[in-house]
Amino acid sequence: MREIQTKTITEIVKELCIKANLELRTDVMIALEESLNNESHPRAKKILQILLENAQIAREKKLPICQDTGIAIVFVEIGQEVMVVGDALTEAINQGIRLGYEEGFCRKSVVSDPILRENTKDNTPGIIHYNIVPGDKLKITVMPKGFGCENKNCIKMMRPTVSVSEIKKGIIKAVQEAGPDACPPFILGIGLGGTMDKAAQLAKEALILPIAQSSPQTHIARLEQELLVEVNSLNIGPAGLGGKTTALGINILTCPTHIAGLPVAININCHALRSATGYL
Numbered sequence: 001m002r003e004i005q006t007k008t009i010t011e012i013v014k015e016l017c018i019k020a021n022l023e024l025r026t027d028v029m030i031a032l033e034e035s036l037n038n039e040s041h042p043r044a045k046k047i048l049q050i051l052l053e054n055a056q057i058a059r060e061k062k063l064p065i066c067q068d069t070g071i072a073i074v075f076v077e078i079g080q081e082v083m084v085v086g087d088a089l090t091e092a093i094n095q096g097i098r099l100g101y102e103e104g105f106c107r108k109s110v111v112s113d114p115i116l117r118e119n120t121k122d123n124t125p126g127i128i129h130y131n132i133v134p135g136d137k138l139k140i141t142v143m144p145k146g147f148g149c150e151n152k153n154c155i156k157m158m159r160p161t162v163s164v165s166e167i168k169k170g171i172i173k174a175v176q177e178a179g180p181d182a183c184p185p186f187i188l189g190i191g192l193g194g195t196m197d198k199a200a201q202l203a204k205e206a207l208i209l210p211i212a213q214s215s216p217q218t219h220i221a222r223l224e225q226e227l228l229v230e231v232n233s234l235n236i237g238p239a240g241l242g243g244k245t246t247a248l249g250i251n252i253l254t255c256p257t258h259i260a261g262l263p264v265a266i267n268i269n270c271h272a273l274r275s276a277t278g279y280l
């Protein structure tokens with residue numbers, strides 16, 4: 001077994017929280033630049049330029065890309081030949097979030113109870129997903145998720161006989177309802193299959209994939225492409241002020257499901273799609 005100390009996990013989570021919040025992902029920058037070149041609407045072009053400039057300033061001056069530095073979603077892949085040594089793993093990750101949000105001057109946005117709503121003042125706890133995988137490595141991805149867009153996510157438990165065009169209609173409706181409130185242009189993560197909770201997790205995980213990556217399943221890649229064309233014809237545009245750049249990309253993840261249903265989860269991310277990955 002390979003031993004990994006929890007203090008090194010805390011350290012890497014801290015660094016990933018800072019990096020994700022201050023440096024917009026390269027694939028998001030490229031997608032914004034490509035959209036700027038393809039956009040014909042003058043106001044949409046101007047907004048895309050501002051978004052790119054904002055990301056550049058954040059990187060150079062080491063400032064958060066957006067004032068909402070989100071709740072920290074953490075995906076942990078643990079090799080089954082790894083032995084974690086030291087503190088409790090979940091506490092080590094939360095300590096990394098605590099330190100990262102403090103050192104990165106990121107807003108603390110987590111409340112301890114959904115009804116009483118008292119701020120925990122250190123942005124913990126994060127939402128942590130563990131996955132056991134083969135090997136002796138540990139992979140950690142931190143995704144700060146703002147709630148302007150998180151509030152617009154939805155899940156539909158569709159009939160197993162639903163047509164592809166009905167699935168598309170449900171996704172398009174979710175995008176229309178999100179409109180300007182979720183800070184377009186969007187990146188959409190879609191989860192198809194599994195159960196209600198699994199589809200929701202897949203939709204979130206889909207946001208970690210490179211924006212330009214297509215599904216290896218031909219029929220799903222076609223669906224991603226067709227959806228992107230339809231979403232970009234809605235004329236919502238950057239900041240919801242019109243234009244053909246409503247979404248920068250759409251990624252779909254699927255998994256087996258029950259014969260009696262088809263869960264469809266839609267996770268809408270704003271233009272500030274932030275995530276950073278590290279390995280131990």
Ligand code: SF4
Nearest residue numbers: 066146148149183270
């Ligand atoms: S939705 Fe995104 S861009 Fe808008 S305020 Fe929230 S984090 Fe910032």
